[in-house]
Amino acid sequence: GIQVEQSPPDLILQEGANSTLRCNFSDSVNNLQWFHQNPWGQLINLFYIPSGTKQNGRLSATTVATERYSLLYISSSQTTDSGVYFCAVDTSGSRLTFGEGTQLTVNP
Amino acid sequence: GAVVSQHPSRVICKSGTSVKIECRSLDFQATTMFWYRQFPKQSLMLMATSNEGSKATYEQGVEKDKFLINHASLTLSTLTVTSAHPEDSSFYICLGTGGKTEAFFGQGTRLTVV
Numbered sequence: 001g002i003q004v005e006q007s008p009p010d011l012i013l014q015e016g017a018n019s020t021l022r023c024n025f026s027d028s029v030n031n032l033q034w035f036h037q038n039p040w041g042q043l044i045n046l047f048y049i050p051s052g053t054k055q056n057g058r059l060s061a062t063t064v065a066t067e068r069y070s071l072l073y074i075s076s077s078q079t080t081d082s083g084v085y086f087c088a089v090d091t092s093g094s095r096l097t098f099g100e101g102t103q104l105t106v107n108p
Numbered sequence: 109g110a111v112v113s114q115h116p117s118r119v120i121c122k123s124g125t126s127v128k129i130e131c132r133s134l135d136f137q138a139t140t141m142f143w144y145r146q147f148p149k150q151s152l153m154l155m156a157t158s159n160e161g162s163k164a165t166y167e168q169g170v171e172k173d174k175f176l177i178n179h180a181s182l183t184l185s186t187l188t189v190t191s192a193h194p195e196d197s198s199f200y201i202c203l204g205t206g207g208k209t210e211a212f213f214g215q216g217t218r219l220t221v222v
Binding site: 031033035041042043044045048086088094095096097098099100101 | 140142146150151152154157199201203209210211212213215216218
């Protein structure tokens with residue numbers, strides 16, 4: 001099956017800093033999503049981005065499908081950005097495969 | 109975005125009892141519902157995939173007689189943990205999709221078996 005690798009596994013930032021999270025995948029995909037899991041466990045959709053670039057406030061994402069990677073940018077980070085960021089991909093419309101996640105801690 | 113409502117959010121049950129978790133898609137038709145399990149500090153582990161009106165497909169190592177999944181309609185899927193034991197304590201979460209489109213999570217259920 002498809003392999004999904006996220007980096008870095010852990011990231012600690014000071015409030016206000018910018019960061020880039022990466023997701024590499026081993027096969028062509030027709031679906032790629034970024035999710036944020038908050039400290040209470042809730043998973044929130046950030047981006048549906050099988051290709052191209054999208055922005056939503058301080059967050060933006062870019063997927064380069066031909067090179068099999070996606071990047072999630074967080075600018076001017078806030079403590080509420082803390083949590084785990086997951087990348088998930090799908091090749092056939094039948095299931096999402098998740099990476100191991102990036103644990104982000106933003107300190108005040 | 110679309111909403112998947114999952115209940116209950118937390119449940120504590122005695123060993124040997126069964127627990128039913130419901131996921132309802134509120135503003136779209138979830139033709140497929142995925143059920144995941146997550147242990148602390150780990151990623152999401154797919155347990156099974158259910159399509160409306162058909163039997164669920166279970167991942168290797170997941171006991172289908174223990175984790176009963178029903179997807180009787182396009183808006184409701186249920187996971188029943190039968191004869192629960194402490195090792196079944198975990199965070200269970202559903203993910204609904206209308207097909208080859210964006211998928212949405214329920215709020216998750218934290219199950220504690222005592």
